[in-house]
Amino acid sequence: MPISVGFYKKMHQWLVNANEENVKFRPFLTKENPYKSRIFLVSQHAVPYFHVEDASEKIFAEALVNRALLEELYGNELQAAPREFQGSLQFEAWLEAQGESLLYTSLNTYQLDSQDEAKLVKQTDSEQYVRGEQVFYEVLNEFQPEILILQGTTAFNQFKKHFAENLVIYNPSITKVQLLEETGPFAEMHFANGKKMLVFVTRSMSYFGKDGAKFEKFKDNLVKML
Numbered sequence: 001m002p003i004s005v006g007f008y009k010k011m012h013q014w015l016v017n018a019n020e021e022n023v024k025f026r027p028f029l030t031k032e033n034p035y036k037s038r039i040f041l042v043s044q045h046a047v048p049y050f051h052v053e054d055a056s057e058k059i060f061a062e063a064l065v066n067r068a069l070l071e072e073l074y075g076n077e078l079q080a081a082p083r084e085f086q087g088s089l090q091f092e093a094w095l096e097a098q099g100e101s102l103l104y105t106s107l108n109t110y111q112l113d114s115q116d117e118a119k120l121v122k123q124t125d126s127e128q129y130v131r132g133e134q135v136f137y138e139v140l141n142e143f144q145p146e147i148l149i150l151q152g153t154t155a156f157n158q159f160k161k162h163f164a165e166n167l168v169i170y171n172p173s174i175t176k177v178q179l180l181e182e183t184g185p186f187a188e189m190h191f192a193n194g195k196k197m198l199v200f201v202t203r204s205m206s207y208f209g210k211d212g213a214k215f216e217k218f219k220d221n222l223v224k225m226l
Contacts, residue, residue, distance in 0.1 A: 003062055010142070011061040014109070014135045017128055023052040023060055024128055027139050028105040031067045031092075037103040038226075039095065040145040041088055041205070044155040045118055046132070048081045049111040050074050082114070084151070087205035094212050094219070100226060105139055107158055108132040133162075144191050147225060149200045153177050156201045166190060167199070177201055184221040198225060 003011065014027035026046040030037055052060045063070040071078060092102040110125075110132030112118060122129045140148075150156045156177055160167065169187040180186045185198040200222065207214055 003065060008058060008061055011064075012057070014139065015057060015061060018131065023050075023057055024111060025109040025132055025135050026050060026064070026106070026111050027109050027135050028064060028103050029067075029070070030065055030101065030103045031096075032065065032101055034065060034103050034143055037101045037143065038146040039100055039102050040140070040143075040148040041091065041102055041104045042136075042148060042150050042155060042159070043084060043088065043104075043106045043205075044108070044152060044158065045115055046106040046109050046111045047113070047115055048077050048085065049113045050077050083206035084204045087208035088151070090210055091205050091208050091212065091215075094208075098223060098226060103143065103145065105136060106132075107136055107155055107162070109135040109139070141191065144193075144195050145197060147185075147198050147200065147222070148189070149202060149222075151202050152204045156180075159199075163189060177203055181215070182217040182221070185225070 011027070015023045015025055017024040028034060050060065059069075059073070063073055088104055092104065095102050108118075108129065110121065110129050112121065150159050160169075166189045167187045168189070171183070171186070174180055174183065174186070180201045181203060185200050187199045189197045189199055191197065200218070202215065202218055212219055
């Protein structure tokens, strides 16, 4: 999908650091028009790091909505990506078979080579780390999905903390991710314009596999809402 001039201007704000020197953030990945994606899949951090060369920011922006281009430019990063990232793409493929497209993002969009770097970067580059959280908030409010899926206990707990005032939790007594994964949406969230979003939670997509055999109950519950 070629991106328009207007959308690129918006993307630019989500990609670069405060000094607009280089790309530090990965606001999302998708295969088509992000405004048509009804579903967000949300991880804790933006791993792996896609290293963008100077003067190629616009090409990177286009690659975020064009998977063939992303694979052409960043094949090495994709092949070396951790299991959670790979599992997220496998989940995306399953969703496509259901006739749905996915927007894959992170609670913190500041790019990291690995999850282990998060604590260090939070101290050494705190301003940009905080900006990474703000970018997620802006992306969420820009596209306003109908369904949001949090993967992993940490992402689940952080999302509840950050958006507590906007969440209506159906059953607060259930807090274990594996139980929540099987019960359908655990909460709903309301945007400022009144639009409602259902919130699901799963284990890390690193366990999804090619067909999601270990996620059957979750998939059944999700399909009922599509």
